[in-house]
Amino acid sequence: MHTLFVEAFGPLAVAFLLFALVYSARRMLYQFRNRLTPAQRQAARDSFRNRLVHPNVAQVEQGLDALLPQRLIDLYDDHATVLTEQIEIRRPAPNPENPLEPQNPAEWIEAFLPLDLESQKYALDLAGRGLGKGFCFATDGESNFYWMPASPTRQSDAPVFFAHTEPEMNEQVAVSLGEFLSWQRIVHAPEGEGAEVTA
Numbered sequence: 001m002h003t004l005f006v007e008a009f010g011p012l013a014v015a016f017l018l019f020a021l022v023y024s025a026r027r028m029l030y031q032f033r034n035r036l037t038p039a040q041r042q043a044a045r046d047s048f049r050n051r052l053v054h055p056n057v058a059q060v061e062q063g064l065d066a067l068l069p070q071r072l073i074d075l076y077d078d079h080a081t082v083l084t085e086q087i088e089i090r091r092p093a094p095n096p097e098n099p100l101e102p103q104n105p106a107e108w109i110e111a112f113l114p115l116d117l118e119s120q121k122y123a124l125d126l127a128g129r130g131l132g133k134g135f136c137f138a139t140d141g142e143s144n145f146y147w148m149p150a151s152p153t154r155q156s157d158a159p160v161f162f163a164h165t166e167p168e169m170n171e172q173v174a175v176s177l178g179e180f181l182s183w184q185r186i187v188h189a190p191e192g193e194g195a196e197v198t199a
Contacts, residue, residue: 048114052082055115063117066133066150071157071177073115075137081181082112086188089180091173107162107173107180110141123147124163131163131170148177 036044055076061067076082089107113119113136123136123145136145143165148158157176164170174180 049083051114051116051118052076052112053079056117057115059117060115060120060135061150063120064133064135064150066152067154068135068150069148069155069158069177072135072137072148075177075181076115084187085109085111088186088188090184090186092183107146107183108140109138109146112138113145124165126163129163129168129170131161134161136163146173 053076055073057068057073087109089109091105091107113123115135115137120136123139124147126132126134126136126147131147133150134147135150136147138146140146140162145163147161147163149161151158157178159172160174160177160180162171162173174183
């Protein structure tokens, strides 16, 4: 019986082992070939930062067929803010929509997104989720995004929303971008670790 088992399943086990080894080797080779050099990583970072300080408002508004709030457009003139990463933003008072959260809750911005259509390819499909037309201007680095609605006419400012992916939900975090950016900010990025920034 033991010999029959080895004869029947032995070749299958060897084939599976060979498949696993070949698959692992191919995956390691793929990762090695597609690994960016330090120079390539720096070039990609420089390109991203260049897009942050050169917003393309007309392109975005044409793509949305709607107008962005003026306060959002003005944000991209503040290069010091949009180039900052890993920002903890402290709400001065509890969120009235969520009385169960901590008294001084924090929002987290891993990075701002360039004001162009390219950045939105990697953000949430707001219209597809039934949230309407809008622009995702920052991410928390966990596939969740801060966004503002666009409208048929230019608004001076608009509410800031935070769209979660898991669980899928959308919450208003501030009545305006002006209010959101006025809250206490603590920068955790290496070049400014622990530095407190106020708007």
